Amino acid sequence: MLNRRKFLLMAFLTAITPILESCSSSNNSLAIRVLKDSIPPQLLGNFQKQFPENRPLDIKPIPQLKSLYELLEKLSQEDNQKTANLVTLGDIWLEEAIAENLIQPLDLTSVDNWRKLPSVWQRLVQRDAQGNLAPNGKIWGAPYRWGNTVIAYRADQFREAGYEPITDWKDLWREELRDRVSLLNQPREVIGFTLKKLGQSYNTSDLEQVPNLKTELATLHQQVKFYSSQAYLQPLVLEDTWVAVGWSSDILQLQTRYPDLTTVIPESGTSLWADVWVQPTGKPSLSEAMLQWINFCWEEQAATQIGLFTNASSPILLNTKTDQLPESLQQDQLRIPPQTLIEKSEFLLPLSAQTKKQYQQLWREMRTNTSR
Structure with a gap:
């Protein structure tokens, strides 16, 4: 309509x-x-x-x-x-x-x-x-509009369960959120915010040099119920998930209709x-x-x-x-x-062919992990 x-x-x-x-x-x-x-x-x-x-x-x-x-x-x-x-x-x-x-x-x-x-x-x-x-x-190009990647969560469900509010990427790994998270089906975004959690850049050039990255991604995969770049917010609205990572343009549009959704920019920075x-x-x-x-x-x-x-x-x-x-x-x-959050955030910049292969390999390993 x-x-x-x-x-x-x-x-x-x-x-x-x-x-x-x-x-x-x-x-x-x-x-x-x-x-x-x-x-x-x-x-x-x-x-x-x-x-x-x-x-x-x-x-x-x-x-x-x-x-x-x-x-x-x-x-x-x-x-x-x-x-x-x-x-x-x-x-x-x-x-x-x-x-x-x-x-x-x-x-x-x-x-x-x-x-x-x-x-x-x-x-x-x-x-x-x-x-x-x-x-x-x-x-x-002439930039005329911008946004970022944010975390949206069901504040009503968090209050009822007595959970602490979400403030940063690290909260996606909390035990109580297992199987309650929906993520974008985007390796640059998901691997990128995992790098951010580890204190690294979204545009890290050699993923093999990042300690614990594979372990963190495997653990994150256990938290995820849905991967989608188009329908990642529907599960949040239907309460099939309690948390979603997505683009601010999508979530701002949804938030006006669902006041129980709280949206945060992770305090360690995000992608632009x-x-x-x-x-x-x-x-x-x-x-x-x-x-x-x-x-x-x-x-x-x-x-x-x-x-x-x-x-x-x-x-x-x-x-x-x-x-x-x-x-x-x-x-x-x-x-x-x-301004402090802007300074901590990054655009997703071009990667070398070798780094792109590393992303693809890590993404396949993460998504085929069966230890859920």
């Missing part, structure tokens, strides 16, 4: 999407393929007021990041000027998109608000031609993710309209709307003084975490 926000977004996008393919190659036209629900309708309305009426404006929501990546693959094989100037991409896809020549660098030197981004978000999108982080590399604007290959440079849109998304009013009306936040807000934020955001530690 459509909620009010989704209905307004769909209605608005229908109203502003003209059938103007014959004009869409103009330097001043703008065609955007955006991850559904990552841009609020209020922001789109404000941008439309600034965008000249005689310019084609074509903004369409796409349901999943995977579908957006597949769109980039398709665009690399055809004339993309009739389809999209800018596309949402998850930061975890950047390495592959660059290496496969699906996107091209962005010249953001003339965009004033680029300098407002926290340095961690700037470094995230500075890459070499293979997609690896490079301090002096070109800019391959970002949605970024990328430019498909095949266009010489950013047009005036594209630069206008990117800069607009980084304005404080637009950033605030992203924080208020989507299930995530804007990186711009992390450099905004707290007393300048709406009160609801000031009190929302999931969208605006303390």
Whole structure:
């Protein structure tokens, strides 16, 4: 069933999407393929007021990041000027998109608000031609939204059982939670937070050098009832599990309907993710309209709307003084975490081929462990 926000977004996008393919190659036209629900309708309305009426404006929501990546693959094989100037991409896809020549660098030197981004978000999108982080590399994306991996648990069940609240990753290994945990079916996330529990980085380059990692993963597997990247929250709602590890965007959406769920960012830090604007290959440079849109998304009013009306936040807000934020955001530690937690957290960065093999091997060993 459509909620009010989704209905307004769909209605608005229908109203502003003209059938103007014959004009869409103009330097001043703008065609955007955006991850559904990552841009609020209020922001789109404000941008439309600034965008000249005689310019084609074509903004369409796409349901999943995977579908957006597949769109980039398709665009690399055809004339993309009739389809999209800018596309949402998850930061975890950047390495592959660059290496496969699906996107091209962005010249953001003339965009004033680029300098407002926290340095961690700037470094995230500075890459070499293979997609690896490079301090002096070109800019391959414009981060406009971010979130993290969090722990959600049934506070009502914990109170009734007399259990202590969850505060960090180590709590997932508590004996009373055996067979009561649901996890993402994602080796980078699961092995990553286990590394964090052991005082290591999510981006550790040699897993074989981490003492007790295999033992910790085997013990964790005994705690897990479900692995899923799509349906990991349903067991929590149905009380089949009491704890779930998941992405903040999913859990924030659920929490408004289920007040008995408590969500925490682990105090030792967690993994971060970002949605970024990328430019498909095949266009010489950013047009005036594209630069206008990117800069607009980084304005404080637009950033605030992203924080208020989507299930995530804007990186711009992390450099905004707290007393300048709406009160609801000031009190929302999931969208605006303390700086100390941000400093302890990490993006999932590209790994070497050898490290990827180590992850795959550890994941197979963990999932096939029969000592449950």
